[in-house]
Amino acid sequence: MRHKLNLDGLLGSLPLFRNLDAGQLSELAGSCREVRVPRHGHVFRRGDAAPGLYVVAVGQIKLALPSLHGNPEKVVEFFGPGQAFGEAVMFLDRPYLVDAQALEDTLLILLGKKDIFAAIDRDPSFARRMLAGLSMRLHSLVQDIETVNLQNAQQRVIGYLLNRPREGNLTRFAVNKNLIASKLGLSPATLSRALQRLSEAALISVAGPEVVIHDVQALQLRFAAG
Amino acid sequence: MRHKLNLDGLLGSLPLFRNLDAGQLSELAGSCREVRVPRHGHVFRRGDAAPGLYVVAVGQIKLALPSLHGNPEKVVEFFGPGQAFGEAVMFLDRPYLVDAQALEDTLLILLGKKDIFAAIDRDPSFARRMLAGLSMRLHSLVQDIETVNLQNAQQRVIGYLLNRPREGNLTRFAVNKNLIASKLGLSPATLSRALQRLSEAALISVAGPEVVIHDVQALQLRFAAG
DNA sequence: CGAAAGTTTGAGTTGCTTCAACCGCGGTGG
DNA sequence: CCACCGCGGTTGAAGCAACTCAAACTTTCG
Numbered sequence: 001m002r003h004k005l006n007l008d009g010l011l012g013s014l015p016l017f018r019n020l021d022a023g024q025l026s027e028l029a030g031s032c033r034e035v036r037v038p039r040h041g042h043v044f045r046r047g048d049a050a051p052g053l054y055v056v057a058v059g060q061i062k063l064a065l066p067s068l069h070g071n072p073e074k075v076v077e078f079f080g081p082g083q084a085f086g087e088a089v090m091f092l093d094r095p096y097l098v099d100a101q102a103l104e105d106t107l108l109i110l111l112g113k114k115d116i117f118a119a120i121d122r123d124p125s126f127a128r129r130m131l132a133g134l135s136m137r138l139h140s141l142v143q144d145i146e147t148v149n150l151q152n153a154q155q156r157v158i159g160y161l162l163n164r165p166r167e168g169n170l171t172r173f174a175v176n177k178n179l180i181a182s183k184l185g186l187s188p189a190t191l192s193r194a195l196q197r198l199s200e201a202a203l204i205s206v207a208g209p210e211v212v213i214h215d216v217q218a219l220q221l222r223f224a225a226g
Numbered sequence: 227m228r229h230k231l232n233l234d235g236l237l238g239s240l241p242l243f244r245n246l247d248a249g250q251l252s253e254l255a256g257s258c259r260e261v262r263v264p265r266h267g268h269v270f271r272r273g274d275a276a277p278g279l280y281v282v283a284v285g286q287i288k289l290a291l292p293s294l295h296g297n298p299e300k301v302v303e304f305f306g307p308g309q310a311f312g313e314a315v316m317f318l319d320r321p322y323l324v325d326a327q328a329l330e331d332t333l334l335i336l337l338g339k340k341d342i343f344a345a346i347d348r349d350p351s352f353a354r355r356m357l358a359g360l361s362m363r364l365h366s367l368v369q370d371i372e373t374v375n376l377q378n379a380q381q382r383v384i385g386y387l388l389n390r391p392r393e394g395n396l397t398r399f400a401v402n403k404n405l406i407a408s409k410l411g412l413s414p415a416t417l418s419r420a421l422q423r424l425s426e427a428a429l430i431s432v433a434g435p436e437v438v439i440h441d442v443q444a445l446q447l448r449f450a451a452g
Numbered sequence: 453c454g455a456a457a458g459t460t461t462g463a464g465t466t467g468c469t470t471c472a473a474c475c476g477c478g479g480t481g482g
Numbered sequence: 483c484c485a486c487c488g489c490g491g492t493t494g495a496a497g498c499a500a501c502t503c504a505a506a507c508t509t510t511c512g
Contacts, residue, residue: 074376087361091357091361092358092365097368098368121350122350124347124350128343131317131353135315138363139320141368142291143323145371148374148375149291150291188490189468192491192492193468193493208491225295226295378499415460416501422460434509
């Protein structure tokens with residue numbers, strides 16, 4: 001009982017489900033499933049069929065293209081609490097293209113295909129929200145393509161740092177640097193060297209996962225110049 | 227009058243609008259606008275606001291990330307008759323990220339944001355179709371990311387050839403090779419050399435935009451092996 | 453038919469990768 | 483309590499795939 005209340009609250013707090021009415025919300029909450037995944041466990045793998053849409057309750061998930069002929073895998077995106085993933089494939093009848101793996105012990109909410117479709121049919125504003133969500137995803141993939149195709153290592157790193165949420169002039173890597181490197185389409189060695197050069201130029205200071213940004217303007221300048 | 231009938235027919239033939247009822251269809255058709263774009267003309271540019279969704283009636287459009295600090299532009303996708311583009315940005319209130327340019331004299335149908343939203347609100351199955359369309363787009367962007375990050379020049383070209391519609395063992399490049407190269411994330415020189423090597427290996431023959439595929443199996447093998 | 457655009461080819465360059473050694477730190481078990 | 487292991491990260495050296503640049507050639511278009 002208490003449990004269900006938690007779910008209502010959790011779902012209700014997500015942008016996707018905001019202003020569903022209470023009835024719709026608790027119907028969704030009632031029909032969803034909890035999925036627990038240990039650190040390093042897979043939620044799904046490329047080729048699996050899509051049962052629905054996952055919402056991260058606690059923990060962290062990475063989506064990645066599995067390695068191909070010996071190349072390392074390519075990280076596509078990270079998802080933390082409150083974020084949803086796996087929606088796109090639901091609307092096509094296709095298997096997943098990517099692997100989903102937990103970076104820490106993670107609790108997920110699985111909303112079944114059927115229920116999502118029902119919500120769409122019942123509430124056009126939910127459909128719109130869903131469309132906005134997919135559009136957002138599309139938008140950020142196009143930006144990733146831009147990053148990988150039009151920017152060098154230095155620029156990718158600067159762009160990443162500048163787009164991170166900042167508290168004052170401090171930001172941090174939420175996951176280890178190997179994964180950041182993969183997301184940016186770089187080798188770990190190259191990421192390390194790029195950070196080092198920026199440190200030498202006194203633009204940032206790096207201490208483990210913490211990065212202090214000393215000079216945003218100068219970084220932006222270097223971003224634009226190459 | 228005749229004109230309207232053409233539009234009805236055109237729209238009705240698109241997957242997106244199939245099984246809208248006649249009333250909805252002609253309402254959509256009534257409120258849309260025709261847009262003529264000459265070869266090399268721009269439909270919109272990065273930074274422009276999105277008025278709605280474009281459908282290609284005749285001609286061909288390319289979507290591309292404009293050049294950044296002297297790099298060449300990066301082609302994202304091509305669209306031919308019956309295909310829709312520019313939908314994603316409509317659902318966010320964001321400007322376009324890409325340029326849309328006509329590769330030939332082109333006739334487009336512009337469906338206004340308002341009308342699309344109205345159709346979504348009225349007909350959940352339209353919403354679903356829209357969702358499927360965006361999902362499809364997402365799917366193919368992820369595949370592009372895979373291509374660029376996990377495959378070498380040779381594999382990208384093979385992959386592209388094998389995924390082209392084929393009549394018998396003949397396929398053709400719908401646009402010039404510079405643009406294909408950009409779509410694949412290669413320089414024109416590299417694409418030319420990759421095609422040459424495949425020709426030398428007697429796997430294909432290239433004559434201008436026409437490509438004969440001599441040995442699909444061998445190509446697939448080479449695709450998998452690197 | 454001449455100019456412009458597209459394509460191929462060769463030669464030289466390069467930014468990033470790979471490979472491998474090394475460091476530091478946190479956890480584990482003797 | 484300390485030795486050991488293993489993972490994440492850094493650093494150096496060497497290699498390479500693809501790029502750039504530039505010239506020759508071909509096709510397209512006005």
